[in-house]
Amino acid sequence: MTSDLTAEINSRKIELKRRDGREISCIGIESISELSGTTGRCAVEKKSLEAGIVPFRYARNMDTISSENQIRLLESTAAVVGLGGLGGYVTEILARTGVGNLILIDGDVFDETNLNRQLFCTEGAIGKSKVESAAERVYSINASVNVKTYHEWLSAGNAVDLLAGGQVVIDCLDSVEARFVVSNAAEKLGIPMITAAVAGTAGQAATIYPGDGGLERIYGNQHEHSGGAEDALGCLPYTVMLIAALECTEAVKIISGEKPGLKDRLFIMDLADYTFETMQLISP
Amino acid sequence: MTKTYIELRLFATLSKKAPESGTRYPIQPGTSVKTILDRLEIAPEEAKLLFVNGVKSDPETKLYGGERVGVFPPVGGG
Structure with missing residues (x-):
């Protein structure tokens, strides 16, 4: 189930070119909502961050708030x-x-x-x-x-x-x-x-x-x-x-x-x- | 006795009691913070937070010149 969710998240990721030229993988609100099912949106966001995929809403916080710390904040x-x-x-x-x-x-x-x-x-x-x-x-x-x-x-x-x-x-x-x-x-x-x-x-x-x-x-x-x-x-x-x-x-x-x-x-x-x-x- | 100076900062409601000399305030060496507050007619309950050189201090602290003294009244708004 968990790995299924990670696979679903991966299939919906979108590459975003940051202003510093680096590329990161992101996921949008629509995808997060579609996948939220019984787990809720917060769980999908955490799972995304664990997989190195950043919800777009947090894309501008990197590198000041790392994915690891974003998970801490969500929890x-x-x-x-x-x-x-x-x-x-x-x-x-x-x-x-x-x-x-x-x-x-x-x-x-x-x-x-x-x-x-x-x-x-x-x-x-x-x-x-x-x-x-x-x-x-x-x-x-x-x-x-x-x-x-x-x-x-x-x-x-x-x-x-x-x-x-x-x-x-x-x-x-x-x-x-x-x-x-x-x-x-x-x-x-x-x-x-x-x-x-x-x-x-x-x-x-x-x-x-x-x-x-x-x-x-x-x-x-x-x-x-x-x-x-x-x-x-x-x-x-x-x-x-x-x-x-x-x-x-x-x-x-x-x-x-x-x-x-x-x-x-x-x-x-x-x-x-x-x-x-x-x-x-x-x-x- | 040689006169010396401290840098005196009064905040919020206390700023209106600031001496005309501005932040450069003349004292005799060995003067306590309390003596200065009395002279400026600042009551103890108006001056709960006293800082000398950036460290919270009490009114009995003696000053010898060159110190930075900050006085903050109780603030509770939001």
């Missing part, structure tokens, strides 16, 4: 908490990158104040569930991605259950307090957390592994917190988009088994004067 599960500004762009990028399984968590619906920065917030989506809009978008970009949605708020009571199965959790929330819920759950589950936040033209991002000291390394004591600088400065689309891209870079590195760039470090930036720095974090 992986990432949890995205918060489907607003950061979470919208993160979900879009992960779907396009081919992270095979996404857990999307947000209890909110879109309102008009989200239109300035939230990718899935369109005028027609006002009042609609954020996770539902996200799932529709993911399906329209990459129907091979398996999406699990939770239209509920992550809390200390449900966090471990909702995040279970994720290899990495990406914090895309919009308040300091809520981020600690993710951090505590990630610690319990033994999975890395990629965290990021913005305020005006400033932003930050870091990767926290279990045992690293959690979010307290960045925010100090979790019980001594009020609002962040975003209460005064707001959240701007270009800041959000840039920081979301950094979170995805870390996610791809972690899933690919590469060294994350922001473990024990905090990336900070301020677009007001184009400051970009990566600071060394110390244990609390």
Whole structure:
């Protein structure tokens, strides 16, 4: 059966001349769908990559994302908490990158104040569930991605259950307090957390592994917190988009088994004067 | 006492408290980060993230000139 599938894939491959002159074998969405049968599209894509045949949708990622790492991405599960500004762009990028399984968590619906920065917030989506809009978008970009949605708020009571199965959790929330819920759950589950936040033209991002000291390394004591600088400065689309891209870079590195760039470090930036720095974090 | 200088960067909401001298900020050698923050009327809860020469530091860190000091307020938006 398996070798039959590989033979079928081989019979449908198309040679593609890359811009660097090299030729690679590719396979198109139509063929992948026809062969998906009982196994699903993701399995066909993995089998193709194993045979050295690249789905066209990933052809432009070579050689930066190898076939081996693309298979890892297709087999992986990432949890995205918060489907607003950061979470919208993160979900879009992960779907396009081919992270095979996404857990999307947000209890909110879109309102008009989200239109300035939230990718899935369109005028027609006002009042609609954020996770539902996200799932529709993911399906329209990459129907091979398996999406699990939770239209509920992550809390200390449900966090471990909702995040279970994720290899990495990406914090895309919009308040300091809520981020600690993710951090505590990630610690319990033994999975890395990629965290990021913005305020005006400033932003930050870091990767926290279990045992690293959690979010307290960045925010100090979790019980001594009020609002962040975003209460005064707001959240701007270009800041959000840039920081979301950094979170995805870390996610791809972690899933690919590469060294994350922001473990024990905090990336900070301020677009007001184009400051970009990566600071060394110390244990609390 | 000889005056010396640090490079002081205040981010996000704190940038409006930046001294007129810009990023070149005069200090007496041995001044702590906390003394500078007090002078600029930056409350401790506004300055949870302090960096001296790219390493997270605490407010008691003493400065002797030439250091790069960054102050980042808590940021939580998305």
